[in-house]
Amino acid sequence: MPQTLYEKLWQDHLVHQEADGTALIYIDRHLVHEVTSPQAFEGLKLAGRKPWRVSSIVATADHNTPTDHWDRGIEDPVSRLQVETLDANIREVGALAYFPFKDPRQGIVHVVGPESGATLPGMTVVCGDSHTSTHGAFACMAHGIGTSEVEHVLATQCLLQKKSRTMLLRVDGVLGKGVTAKDLALAIIGHIGTAGGTGYAIEFAGSAVRSLSMEGRMTLCNMAIEGGARLGMVAVDEVTIDYLRGRPFAPKGEQWQQAIALWRTLRSDDGAEFDHVVDLPAGEIGPQVSWGTSPEMVVAIDACVPDPAREGDPVKREGMERALVYMGLSANTPIREIALDKIFIGSCTNSRIEDLRAAAGVVRGKKVASSIRLAMVVPGSGLVKRQAEDEGLDEIFRAAGFEWREPGCSMCLAMNADRLEAGERCASTSNRNFEGRQGAGGRTHLVSPEMAAAAAIAGHFCDVRELL
Amino acid sequence: MEKFVRLEGLVAPLDRANVDTDAIIPKQFLKSIKRSGFGPNLFDEWRYRDVGEPGQDVAQRPRKDDFVLNQPRYQGAQILLTRKNFGCGSSREHAPWALLDFGFRALIAESFADIFFNNCFKNGILPIVLPAAEVDALFVQVTETPGYRLLIDLERQRVVRPDGKLLPFVIDAFRRECLLNGWDDIGLTLRHADLIRAFEEQRRRQQPWLFA
Ligand code: SF4
Numbered sequence: 001m002p003q004t005l006y007e008k009l010w011q012d013h014l015v016h017q018e019a020d021g022t023a024l025i026y027i028d029r030h031l032v033h034e035v036t037s038p039q040a041f042e043g044l045k046l047a048g049r050k051p052w053r054v055s056s057i058v059a060t061a062d063h064n065t066p067t068d069h070w071d072r073g074i075e076d077p078v079s080r081l082q083v084e085t086l087d088a089n090i091r092e093v094g095a096l097a098y099f100p101f102k103d104p105r106q107g108i109v110h111v112v113g114p115e116s117g118a119t120l121p122g123m124t125v126v127c128g129d130s131h132t133s134t135h136g137a138f139a140c141m142a143h144g145i146g147t148s149e150v151e152h153v154l155a156t157q158c159l160l161q162k163k164s165r166t167m168l169l170r171v172d173g174v175l176g177k178g179v180t181a182k183d184l185a186l187a188i189i190g191h192i193g194t195a196g197g198t199g200y201a202i203e204f205a206g207s208a209v210r211s212l213s214m215e216g217r218m219t220l221c222n223m224a225i226e227g228g229a230r231l232g233m234v235a236v237d238e239v240t241i242d243y244l245r246g247r248p249f250a251p252k253g254e255q256w257q258q259a260i261a262l263w264r265t266l267r268s269d270d271g272a273e274f275d276h277v278v279d280l281p282a283g284e285i286g287p288q289v290s291w292g293t294s295p296e297m298v299v300a301i302d303a304c305v306p307d308p309a310r311e312g313d314p315v316k317r318e319g320m321e322r323a324l325v326y327m328g329l330s331a332n333t334p335i336r337e338i339a340l341d342k343i344f345i346g347s348c349t350n351s352r353i354e355d356l357r358a359a360a361g362v363v364r365g366k367k368v369a370s371s372i373r374l375a376m377v378v379p380g381s382g383l384v385k386r387q388a389e390d391e392g393l394d395e396i397f398r399a400a401g402f403e404w405r406e407p408g409c410s411m412c413l414a415m416n417a418d419r420l421e422a423g424e425r426c427a428s429t430s431n432r433n434f435e436g437r438q439g440a441g442g443r444t445h446l447v448s449p450e451m452a453a454a455a456a457i458a459g460h461f462c463d464v465r466e467l468l
Numbered sequence: 469m470e471k472f473v474r475l476e477g478l479v480a481p482l483d484r485a486n487v488d489t490d491a492i493i494p495k496q497f498l499k500s501i502k503r504s505g506f507g508p509n510l511f512d513e514w515r516y517r518d519v520g521e522p523g524q525d526v527a528q529r530p531r532k533d534d535f536v537l538n539q540p541r542y543q544g545a546q547i548l549l550t551r552k553n554f555g556c557g558s559s560r561e562h563a564p565w566a567l568l569d570f571g572f573r574a575l576i577a578e579s580f581a582d583i584f585f586n587n588c589f590k591n592g593i594l595p596i597v598l599p600a601a602e603v604d605a606l607f608v609q610v611t612e613t614p615g616y617r618l619l620i621d622l623e624r625q626r627v628v629r630p631d632g633k634l635l636p637f638v639i640d641a642f643r644r645e646c647l648l649n650g651w652d653d654i655g656l657t658l659r660h661a662d663l664i665r666a667f668e669e670q671r672r673r674q675q676p677w678l679f680a
Contacts (some may be wrong), residue, residue: 016660022642063498081501129558145586149586156664157668158660158664198582251680376661394663436490
């Protein structure tokens with residue numbers, strides 16, 4: 001029978017199944033960071049258990065690390081303790097690779113995994129972090145887990161799972177000029193809603209998805225979780241294989257040949273049936289801007305802030321009204337008239353080299369508007385940063401008035417010193433616009449790197465297509 | 469993990485859809501390396517008027533009196549009634565830890581976000597999915613009736629309203645067993661250690677590059 005990609009991956013990792021369908025699934029790659037792992041390592045130790053296979057672990061410190069003044073170390077003592085706890089745990093148990101604070105290869109866990117070749121097609125990839133869905137871009141079964149499950153994977157190399165239903169999200173056609181994978185991701189979430197993918201493993205397919213680079217596919221899969229799906233994935237093709245060739249942890253020589261032959265089978269068979277199919281024509285999607293406090297509250301740049309009065313569902317209407325109050329916006333305001341205080345280009349959604357090139361392309365030779373208090377670029381990893389510097393992108397950003405920072409999660413969730421103050425409004429390339437996400441009382445608008453760059457120059461949102 | 473068999477408890481209504489994990493426990497409290505002590509900061513931005521930081525004495529902080537969990541009638545609530553897609557957002561287990569630490573053992577909603585739902589079971593919290601119409605009716609009853617309590621009977625998989633109406637719910641047999649017995653997942657999985665080892669060896673032979 002024809003199988004979907006998800007069914008193939010599931011079958012390939014199934015160790016055991018209980019009568020009610022609860023399955024024991026083998027885990028190939030375990031990514032670890034400082035925030036969700038300390039309690040897991042402690043639990044393991046208290047129970048007198050040993051890690052099952054430390055060569056599955058790739059670890060880095062990213063959420064708490066500062067993005068400037070690295071010479072001063074981590075000044076916040078609580079953050080420092082968390083990072084030091086990770087250091088101590090990894091030193092004690094070992095790992096395939098560890099990129100600690102200040103290591104040249106340190107960075108956001110979802111940037112570091114793929115760029116080192118530690119994420120390979122056909123793997124199960126887990127991490128105590130919901131954006132682990134990013135790695136699905138490599139035809140992996142990749143999803144976030146809680147700390148108890150981190151401990152479970154450490155101890156058993158397996159997870160207890162129920163099979164998800166399958167959703168095919170097909171985007172055919174061509175994305176317009178200035179319309180990116182981020183806009184596609186936001187448009188999809190706007191379409192299906194933040195709970196639209198709950199219980200599903202989504203496979204992104206169609207000609208518009210095929211034409212995305214690996215960076216773009218990672219952006220798309222990264223945001224599957226914002227659509228409610230733990231897993232998002234894209235089938236293997238030559239783009240995947242080209243990206244992986246020569247990466248440090250990718251197979252070499254004869255094993256590479258064996259691997260790519262196997263990887264090429266990692267696609268849904270013709271005629272495979274999905275539980276649900278959604279079609280979205282690529283040509284209808286414009287640059288997106290979120291206006292509210294949930295990623296589904298999103299419209300195209302040429303639209304206005306929606307009017308709750310026109311919403312029929314009372315729970316939804318109340319949610320919209322609350323969001324408008326929090327965001328300090330009035331219904332029917334044109335999106336272009338929204339002025340900004342801060343600009344953040346970074347996060348595991350949009351901090352890869354391609355994102356920085358695209359933003360730099362918009363910024364080149366221009367100046368950040370004087371009304372912008374802070375515009376910052378935070379590369380996803382030390383390697384991205386170095387490559388960008390080799391290409392002179394840092395100079396372009398600096399000359400325009402952007403701050404060029406050290407890698408990390410930074411203002412995506414503001415666990416370090418980078419944050420919004422109450423009432424501040426930010427164009428952000430990250431993935432969540434929840435209340436307080438970027439700082440208590442801060443107001444986040446999710447956009448693509450190009451749109452963030454354009455907003456930095458104009459001081460308010462504008463249609464990047466008019467600048468290209 | 470503490471067992472969950474029957475719970476008879478006070479219900480607090482949180483009438484919002486899409487309550488995210490950043491709202492349940494804001495990130496500054498994620499810096500802790502412990503599993504406990506998150507209760508005082510549950511829904512921090514909705515409960516207090518100032519900005520919360522780790523290590524504050526919460527008794528001294530100004531509260532938002534109208535927030536539901538600050539109202540005297542809901543003190544001691546063990547059951548949280550809420551709307552669809554509760555727990556969306558991050559995988560932080562600090563969210564269920566904070567709910568548990570505050571005193572909640574059961575949650576009732578039309579739907580829950582996947583990862584959060586899963587995390588609840590690992591901590592002895594029972595998330596119950598009920599149809600929208602029943603959730604609506606419960607909201608009406610809770611708000612109209614001070615001291616409103618529900619009985620949750622996991623063995624028979626039903627919620628019993630004070631007026632005697634029975635609301636059956638569905639739960640995976642495996643998860644139910646684990647909750648009823650307070651079983652530790654890891655211990656259960658390690659019973660299959662031989663199977664895991666055999667699987668791993670075969671995988672290593674077939675795709676050696678995964679084990680580099
Ligand atoms: S960049 Fe943001 S979303 Fe990504 S892992 Fe870091 S905190 Fe999470």
